[in-house]
Amino acid sequence: MFKINENYMKLPGSYLFSTIAKKVNAYAGANPDKEIIRLGIGDVTLPLAPSVVSALHSAVDEMADASTFKGYAPDLGYEFLRNTIVENDYAPRNCGIKADEIFISDGAKSDSGNIVDIFGDGNIIAVTDPVYPVYVDTNAMSGRTGVYNQETEMWSDVVYMPCIKENNFTPEFPEKTPDIIYLCLPNNPTGTTLPKSELQKWVDYANENGSVIIFDAAYEAYITSEDVPHSIFECEGAKTCAMEIRSFSKNAGFTGTRLGFTVIPHELKCGDIELHSLWARRHGTKFNGAPYIIQKAGEAVYSEAGKKETLDQVKYYMNNAKIIREGLIKAGYEVFGGVDAPYIWMKTPDKMTSWEFFDYLLNEKNIVGTPGSGFGPSGEGYFRLTAFGSLENTERAIKRITE
Numbered sequence: 001m002f003k004i005n006e007n008y009m010k011l012p013g014s015y016l017f018s019t020i021a022k023k024v025n026a027y028a029g030a031n032p033d034k035e036i037i038r039l040g041i042g043d044v045t046l047p048l049a050p051s052v053v054s055a056l057h058s059a060v061d062e063m064a065d066a067s068t069f070k071g072y073a074p075d076l077g078y079e080f081l082r083n084t085i086v087e088n089d090y091a092p093r094n095c096g097i098k099a100d101e102i103f104i105s106d107g108a109k110s111d112s113g114n115i116v117d118i119f120g121d122g123n124i125i126a127v128t129d130p131v132y133p134v135y136v137d138t139n140a141m142s143g144r145t146g147v148y149n150q151e152t153e154m155w156s157d158v159v160y161m162p163c164i165k166e167n168n169f170t171p172e173f174p175e176k177t178p179d180i181i182y183l184c185l186p187n188n189p190t191g192t193t194l195p196k197s198e199l200q201k202w203v204d205y206a207n208e209n210g211s212v213i214i215f216d217a218a219y220e221a222y223i224t225s226e227d228v229p230h231s232i233f234e235c236e237g238a239k240t241c242a243m244e245i246r247s248f249s250k251n252a253g254f255t256g257t258r259l260g261f262t263v264i265p266h267e268l269k270c271g272d273i274e275l276h277s278l279w280a281r282r283h284g285t286k287f288n289g290a291p292y293i294i295q296k297a298g299e300a301v302y303s304e305a306g307k308k309e310t311l312d313q314v315k316y317y318m319n320n321a322k323i324i325r326e327g328l329i330k331a332g333y334e335v336f337g338g339v340d341a342p343y344i345w346m347k348t349p350d351k352m353t354s355w356e357f358f359d360y361l362l363n364e365k366n367i368v369g370t371p372g373s374g375f376g377p378s379g380e381g382y383f384r385l386t387a388f389g390s391l392e393n394t395e396r397a398i399k400r401i402t403e
């Protein structure tokens, strides 16, 4: 008789966004006359930029012609895209990253989830709390998180680093030294960041303790503060302790188009073994490359016109963030984030739990957000709103919440 991966049975039941969807569907079914505004899921709403669309069209034409048709893409991605990424994202910031250290993929979720494959069983992982759920769940699937406690909503073998108002939502070095540290900056869900001097401390800590940092920079394009690094490789010594995951989803609206990449410097080693070689092996064996037409679209994001068009999209969302932030502050709410990230993290009023506030907003204001507790126990008493809606809906939502 075959056996299943029992680790899946340990995962806590319902996924945050499916619970939200169930509640919203139930409300919408019972109240068909109400118009619900969704500021919950972090999905973009603007269409792809014209330069990206035009690159997609011409790449499709190439695929339709025998002389330019492309079959399997190179395992690690096309050179044209890897070179473009280095020239635009890393060389100007003196990160010292080379094109062959870049692995093109179909997105940051896959990479941040699949990376667990190259690490051994006994590793202790550390995550911020609250956290993007993928890091913990994928480690749980590979049996690295111990036992789940329904009461505390925590795994016995995971090191949690609470990020709460009292510490400005920034993680502190944990008591127990972790082997793998997940850092997501700018952060989903809290919308906060670390200045370079603070990130440098994490790099030094990882180098001193032989830990590896998995740095998720999916929201890098939203950074506006001068002192916030766009890449962990801006920090001294990061190449020996960190890898970086990036996405085209939030800077260029590729959530449905799918493209991302991971940077693993050759210097990042466990003893003599480069993690680069393990990830290359994994990529070559289990992944057959992001589609040519999508990689061409990704290249177009870095063209002069593409840069301008996608920056305008980011500015559009950040204007929404400003509207949400300022509207809520004016109405007396305690608000965080929304300056270097498209997420606004607010304290629930009147000591309401995150789900109580969710129900209140849905039932009384017909607005959907995300309960902070869904991102981890330290998210209890907080609530996340996203800036990815349309300007019109954002303005209407804030008017509804604040009146």
Ligand SMILES: Cc1ncc(COP(=O)(O)O)c(C=O)c1O
Pocket (backbone or CB within 6 Å): 042, 106, 107, 108, 109, 110, 112, 132, 184, 188, 216, 218, 246, 247, 248, 249, 254, 255, 259, 260
């Ligand atoms: C922190 C973080 N990483 C990764 C992702 C997923 O990115 P992608 O669309 O490239 O898979 C998300 C999506 O919301 C995210 O919030």
